[in-house]
Amino acid sequence: MVTDMKDVQDFKLKPMKCEFNFLSKSDGSAILSQGDTVSLVSVNGPLDIKMTSQRIDKSTLEVLFSNKNGKPSVENRYKENIVKQTCEAAILGSLYPRTGINVTIQELEDYGGFLACTLNCTCLALLNSGVSMRNVFAAVSCAVDNQGNVILDPTHAQLQTSTATMTFVFDSRDKSLITCFTDGCFSQDAYREALERSRSASDLVFAFYRDIIRKYCNVIG
C-alpha cells in the first residue's frame, strides 16, 4: 500500500523541549520532554574500562536504564538492548578502540511514547558529548486504535484504547529504518502506513536537533 502523500503531510508531533548539560559532571547530558513524557540521559566517554570488556577494534557501549522506582528488571534490560543496538549503528566506535562509552538513562515521566523520547534524548546527549557519529537518529512513536486507524505520536489517553504501539527509528542520511519496536496486534497495511508517516515526521525531529545546536554554536567558537 502506498500512503497518500497528502495524509503524510498533515502531521504534528507533541512539543519537544530540551536542555543540554543538565548534569554538570558528565561528558554529555540532555533532558528532553515530548509532551508530558520526560527522560534524562547522560553520556560518559570514551573512557578507560576493565581489560575483559575492551574490544581491540571498537569502543564498547554500555547502556544502563533506570526507571522511576530504580529497581532493575527484565523490562529495563530489554529497553537497554534496544537503545544499545540503535546507538551502536550511529556511533563511529572504530575511532575509539579499547575504550568504553557509558550511556545512563533515567526515566522521569512516562505518558506514552517513552521509548521514542528516550532514543531522541540519547541522540541529543551523544551530540552534546561530542562523540563522533556516523549519523544522527530520530525516533517516532505510533499507535493503532481499535478501529485500525494509525495515530502518530499518541497521547496517554489515546494509548489506553489502542491495540498496538510501534516505535520507529530512522537515520539522518537516507531516512532508512534502523530500529523498529512493536507491541500488540496490527495489520500489514497499518504497519506500512505507520512506517511512512513516521518517516515523514522524523524530519521534524531532525530539524529540532539542528535548532538546538544552532542556539549555542555561534558563541562557542
Place this chain on the structure above:
Amino acid sequence: MNVSIDDVVLPGDHCPEIVAAGEKGKVLLGPGLRKEINGVFITKPGVLRKRTPNTYWVDNYQKRYVPSRGENVIGTVVQKAGDIFRVDVGGSCAASLSYLSFEGATKKNRPAIKTGDVVYAKMLNASKDMEPELVCVDSHGKKGRLGVLEEGFVFKCSLNLIRKILNPHCPLLNSLKNEWPFELAAGMNGRIWIKANTMRETLALGNAILGSEYLSNDEIKSMCKNIAVLLAGHVS
C-alpha cells in the same frame, strides 16, 4: 542533507563543496570531518569552518579530551613507574612522560617530580591505538614554557572554551591582563592553570574564564570591566 561552509551541521551531513575542492587539489580535513567512499561526511555537531586555502573543520562543543599530536596539555602525575611518569590528561588512558624528556635531564640528573605534580607538556605522539606520549622539551632540547607548574590553581572546563580564549580574536585575556597581573596556562585537554597575587584575584580570574563560555565578544568585554571594578572596590 547537503551543507556548505559556516552552516550548522549534524553528524551524517554531506559537504559537496569539500569534495569539489578535493578534486582540484589537496584538502585537509580537521576534527569532525571524515572521508568515506562516497564523499566527505560530518561526524560532530557544530559549525563547519574553512581556512583558506584548503583546511576544513567543525567547531563543536566537547568536554572529553581525545589526545591528538602536537597539542599542549596540562596533566597530573599519577604514578612513577621506573623510567616514566604516568600523567592523567583526561583522555581514555594515562599518558606517559619519560624522565629524560626534561631540559637538562640525564640518567644521573633526574628531574625532581613527585606524584601529584601538575605538568604542562606537549603531546609527542597520540594515536587511537597507542598510549599517548608527552614531552616537556621542544625539538632543540629547550623547555620553553613547558615543565612543572608550581603553585597556582587548576580547574577543568570544556575543550571549546580553551579554543575560544586562545583565539587571537577573543578579547578575554587581552582585557584581563590590563586589569591585574596573573599567569595562565591553558591545556588543550580542557584544563587551565592560573596563578595571581591574591586568592581574590585568582578566583576573579577563574570566574571570568568560566563565565565567558557562552558570551559574545562584546559581552566578554563588559564582563571583564565589571569584574575589574568589583575587584578594585573590595581591595580599597
